[in-house]
Amino acid sequence: MPDQDQAELRLAVARLRQEHEDYDVAINAMIQIGCEALRIQRMKKKKLVIKDKISKIEDLIIPDIIA
Secondary structure, eight states: OOHHHHHHHHHHHHHHHHHHHHHHHHHHHHHHHTOOHHHHHHHHHHHHHHHHHHHHHHHHHSOOOOO
């Protein structure tokens, strides 16, 4: 994979990690103020989708090496 492509993927991962952290903070705030469970559940689902995207991109950056 060319270095530029890999750099773009790393940047995308960094952005997604920040977004994932933002969702985490928002979810914790929603729990603290007693927001309805359905809204919290939806936020957690979005957070999980972001985590899955991070994993897929990281797999592209660092492929599995069969020893």
